[in-house]
Amino acid sequence: MRQFVWVRFCIFGANEQKSAHRRHRMHKPTAFFLVGPTASGKSAVAHLLAAKWGCSVVSADSMNVYQGMDIGTAKPTLTERKQVVYHGLDVVGPTEAFHVAAWVQAIQPAWSEASPPLVCGGTGLYVKCLTEGLNSxxxxxxxxxxxxxxxxxxxxxxxxxxxxxxxxxxxxxxxxxxxxxxxxxxxxxxxxVQWEEGLRVKLVGLQIERKRLHQRIQDRVEQMYAAGLLDEAASLNSLDLSLTARQAIGYAEAMACLAGDYTQAEAVERTVIRTRQLAKRQMTWFRNQMDVEWIEVEADTTVAKVADAVEAAWARIGAGEVQC
Incomplete structure (x- = not known):
């Protein structure tokens, strides 16, 4: 069986992989990009493909950087992190301010590995700083x-x-x-930040019909509460949280619920509304700011089938150069 490999616009056989990796490391760092709105299923696809190919995943999610904020940010589970190396998770404590330049520094080890990583996330600012560069x-x-x-x-x-x-x-x-x-x-x-002039990097993105995306968001928020989001928020509540962490979607509502300002049902509803608004902003960003080849995630499509479509798209367009 022939295997998908990284640095060309075609598919290499197993005997060619080592030389391909050597060529990759001699040139500018590259990555494969998978983007889309929250709850589109991109994280599951990236994990499946990274496990299949033996590469790492860079989380381009501005909330995944905070330690102790796991359930509400939908971080990979501990089991998943044993299967695949992740960069960009648990970078700082929730009391610390954080910004995109610090994230770029935190994920640099991803490019010391033999194979280009998969960059997966919905924070457009993070993705764009990789594809176009970060400067004053x-x-x-x-x-x-x-x-x-x-x-x-x-x-x-x-x-x-x-x-x-x-x-x-x-x-x-x-x-x-x-x-x-x-x-x-x-x-x-x-x-x-200012974006440096550079090549327009082609990304692959997942999109879902709005009504189904809204239902997935509803289901995800309810699952977070069932998994213990209130307990996680309670463990953070006594800390002097950074502004971003305290206002994070899901946590702000959970803390308000703990304070008696909302019932749990109201907290869930408000979290769903804010998450839908986030998803809309994310799609607007990627459609206006980035060059994305969109893959429509149809109803009842399995993660494996979506991964096949993403893999085929990456085989056509190749890896994108990383500018910082």
């Missing part, structure tokens, strides 16, 4: 403004707090909840 941010950059406008409020807050700490500290509570005010702050001062 120049004010009055219209392209950069469009990038910021695609971000969630939580992402804008943590980037402003990290890059313009004095300006962020001077904001009123209302201004900190205002995306336009945060964008203006990022544009005026401090360092932020």
């Amino acid at each position: 941010f120049a004010p009055e950059d219209r392209a950069q403004r469009s990038v910021w406008e695609m971000q969630s409020l939580e992402t804008l807050q943590v980037e402003a707090e990290q890059h313009v700490p004095e300006g962020y500290a001077a904001l009123t509570a209302d201004d900190r909840q205002n995306p336009r005010r945060l964008i203006r702050l990022l544009e005026r001062g401090g360092n932020g």
Whole structure:
């Protein structure tokens, strides 16, 4: 049986793998990218393919970096982590501020391995910094403004707090909840991100019909509560959490439930609503910011069949160069 290998637009046999890997390591780092909205099933597909090929997975999810926040962020299980090496998980404690440049540094070991990793996630800012590069941010950059406008409020807050700490500290509570005010702050001062000119990397993405995606989100949130999300939130509640961690989807609602502000049903409902809004932002980002070959995940399609389609797409387009 012939095996799928990494660095060409075709499929190599087993005898050619070692020389192909040597060629890969002599050139710029590469990766295979799988993106899409939350609850689209991309993590299961990436895990299956990484286990099959013997490579690692880079988690491009801004919430997976926090230790102790496992259930609400849908991290790979301990069993899955024994099967596949993951990068970008449990990088910092939930009390620490974190930003995209630190994530780039944390995942660098992925490119010291023999085979290119699979980059999988829905945080467009993280994916784009790999495909187009991360550098200092120049004010009055219209392209950069469009990038910021695609971000969630939580992402804008943590980037402003990290890059313009004095300006962020001077904001009123209302201004900190205002995306336009945060964008203006990022544009005026401090360092932020600017995308370097480079090749347009082709990604593979999973998309699902909206009604079915909404049902998957509903099911996922209910499963998180059944798996102990309230207990996990309770263990975090006494900590001086970073702004991003405290406002994270699922955790903010669970903590409000523990405080008596919501019933559990209300917490579930509000988490579902916020997750749907996130999924919509993610699809908007990838459709406007990235070059994605979309694969439609049909009803009752197995993970294995979706993985076959992703593998075929990667065989056509090859791995993308990593810019940072």
